[in-house]
Amino acid sequence: MKKTIITVSRQFGSGGRTIGKQLAEKLNIGYYDKEIVDKVADETGFDIKYVEERGEYAPSKSKFAYTFNTMSTPGVMNGMSAADFLWCIQRDVILQIAEKGPCVIVGRCADFILNERDDVLNVFIYADTDFKKDRIVRLYGESEKSPEKRLAEKDKKRAVNYKYYTGKQWGDPINYDLCLNSGRLGIDYCVSLLAEIYNAE
Amino acid sequence: MKKTIITVSRQFGSGGRTIGKQLAEKLNIGYYDKEIVDKVADETGFDIKYVEERGEYAPSKSKFAYTFNTMSTPGVMNGMSAADFLWCIQRDVILQIAEKGPCVIVGRCADFILNERDDVLNVFIYADTDFKKDRIVRLYGESEKSPEKRLAEKDKKRAVNYKYYTGKQWGDPINYDLCLNSGRLGIDYCVSLLAEIYNAE
Numbered sequence: 001m002k003k004t005i006i007t008v009s010r011q012f013g014s015g016g017r018t019i020g021k022q023l024a025e026k027l028n029i030g031y032y033d034k035e036i037v038d039k040v041a042d043e044t045g046f047d048i049k050y051v052e053e054r055g056e057y058a059p060s061k062s063k064f065a066y067t068f069n070t071m072s073t074p075g076v077m078n079g080m081s082a083a084d085f086l087w088c089i090q091r092d093v094i095l096q097i098a099e100k101g102p103c104v105i106v107g108r109c110a111d112f113i114l115n116e117r118d119d120v121l122n123v124f125i126y127a128d129t130d131f132k133k134d135r136i137v138r139l140y141g142e143s144e145k146s147p148e149k150r151l152a153e154k155d156k157k158r159a160v161n162y163k164y165y166t167g168k169q170w171g172d173p174i175n176y177d178l179c180l181n182s183g184r185l186g187i188d189y190c191v192s193l194l195a196e197i198y199n200a201e
Numbered sequence: 202m203k204k205t206i207i208t209v210s211r212q213f214g215s216g217g218r219t220i221g222k223q224l225a226e227k228l229n230i231g232y233y234d235k236e237i238v239d240k241v242a243d244e245t246g247f248d249i250k251y252v253e254e255r256g257e258y259a260p261s262k263s264k265f266a267y268t269f270n271t272m273s274t275p276g277v278m279n280g281m282s283a284a285d286f287l288w289c290i291q292r293d294v295i296l297q298i299a300e301k302g303p304c305v306i307v308g309r310c311a312d313f314i315l316n317e318r319d320d321v322l323n324v325f326i327y328a329d330t331d332f333k334k335d336r337i338v339r340l341y342g343e344s345e346k347s348p349e350k351r352l353a354e355k356d357k358k359r360a361v362n363y364k365y366y367t368g369k370q371w372g373d374p375i376n377y378d379l380c381l382n383s384g385r386l387g388i389d390y391c392v393s394l395l396a397e398i399y400n401a402e
Contacts, residue, residue: 126374171374173327179380189401196397200390 003121004029004102006194007110009176012154013132015187016125020106022191027198030103032094039093046086054086056107057157087165107158111175112166123194124171124179131183204322205230205303207395208311210377213355214333216388217326220381221307223392228399231304233295240294247287255287257308258358288366308359312376313367324395325372325380332384 006023010016017033024031034052041048080088094113097103098120105114111122133147143150155171162170173179178197180190207224211217218234225232235253242249281289295314298304299321306315312323334348344351356372363371374380379398381391 124374128375173325173372173374173380173382174329177382177385179374181374181378184378192401193394193398197394200393 001118003119003177003198005098005114005117005120006104006198007114007120007122008104008106008125009111009123009170010107010125011127011132011171012151012158013136014125014127015135015182015190017106019125019182019187019190019194020104022187023194023198024104026191026195027102027104030097030100031106032097032103033106036090036093036097036105036108040086040090043093044086044089046082051086051090054083057161109162109165112162112168121178121194121197122176124173124176125182125190126171126179127181127183202319204320204378204399206299206315206318206321207305207399208315208321208323209305209307209326210312210324210371211308211326212328212333212352212372213359214337214352215326215328216336216383216391218307220326220383220388220391220395221305223388224395224399225305227392227396228303228305231298231301232307233298233304234307237291237294237298237306237309241287241291244294245287245290247283252287252291255284258362310363310367313363313369322379322395322398323377325374325377326383326391327372327380328382328384 006020008016008020008023010019020033021031037048037052040046041051044051046054090108091113094105094108094110097105098114098117111120114120129148129151132151136150137147145153159170162168168175180193182190185193207221209217209221209224211220221234222232238249238253241247242252245252247255291309292314295306295309295311298306299315299318312321315321330349330352333352337351338348346354360371363369369376381394383391386394
């Protein structure tokens with residue numbers, strides 16, 4: 001079956017988000033990344049920064065989450081943590097987006113959330129550490145943390161979050177149709193290759 | 202730089218060897234798999250079955266290897282084990298093959314052995330267990346061992362051998378330019394996709 005929905009999971013700094021955005025533009029189909037955050041924030045009333053952080057990163061006992069954990073709002077939160085409640089809303093949003101038709105969805109366990117559909121191509125973008133270090137310093141600037149530490153922390157959080165909600169190992173090739181090394185193939189070529197796959201299948 | 206040498210590493214049962222062979226035929230370039238075994242056996246005088254087994258699988262204290270380990274043949278074996286001696290010869294054979302020009306090389310740590318060349322595309326082929334189970338039973342017949350056990354044992358041996366000679370983790374995407382799920386993309390499509398990459402770059 002033709003794959004018209006492309007989920008892009010990516011290592012921090014690999015350029016996966018850029019690849020997803022350029023791919024959607026090239027194919028002239030929907031692109032969902034920050035848009036998911038806005039929609040979830042809109043539906044939940046949660047702060048956008050909180051949704052952005054919590055949507056992809058591991059649940060933690062943040063002050064905010066704790067506040068929700070201790071709230072008793074039967075029928076609304078059903079006693080679940082803010083993170084779990086957010087997961088449910090984000091999951092619904094992603095399922096609705098997929099129903100709308102061809103698109104590229106970046107991150108947020110979309111590969112797992114849409115695993116019952118036959119029209120989804122799951123892609124994982126990764127790269128060598130030097131390539132990622134260079135990119136994050138160039139794009140996001142210097143930081144008090146070393147580039148290696150920033151890379152490791154971000155991916156660790158994504159892996160913990162993915163494991164928590166899917167029970168699977170983030171970045172394990174078996175969860176994806178294909179995995180591309182953006183550092184070796186180049187970001188532009190990854191875009192062309194995925195466009196070819198989209199148009200061919 | 203254009204990648205004209207394609208190394209194919211593959212999980213047992215994933216169809217990686219078939220993909221490599223069909224790709225070489227489609228591109229009309231050399232294909233090296235069993236040919237490597239024949240050349241190494243020819244150069245070393247080792248039994249073909251031994252070279253075939255030892256060329257990709259973990260060194261072990263087989264009776265044959267032990268015989269060599271205890272031989273003192275200065276200048277020939279330099280006291281190294283038969284497996285290590287075989288690795289050196291096989292490495293030379295693979296380096297010579299790459300010098301000859303465009304080709305597909307299946308297995309035997311060729312991705313690592315050729316890592317100083319800029320014209321090599323390293324591919325890893327993998328698949329879901331059910332896809333691999335079905336293939337090995339269909340292609341290699343039933344066995345007293347369960348398909349799961351046969352799959353696990355073969356890949357374990359490849360992983361141990363790869364770790365032993367390269368210090369790296371076999372199947373870790375970072376060792377390859379791209380990883381393809383042959384169970385989801387289909388063997389024929391993996392061949393077409395790799396041919397497109399070969400012709401495009």
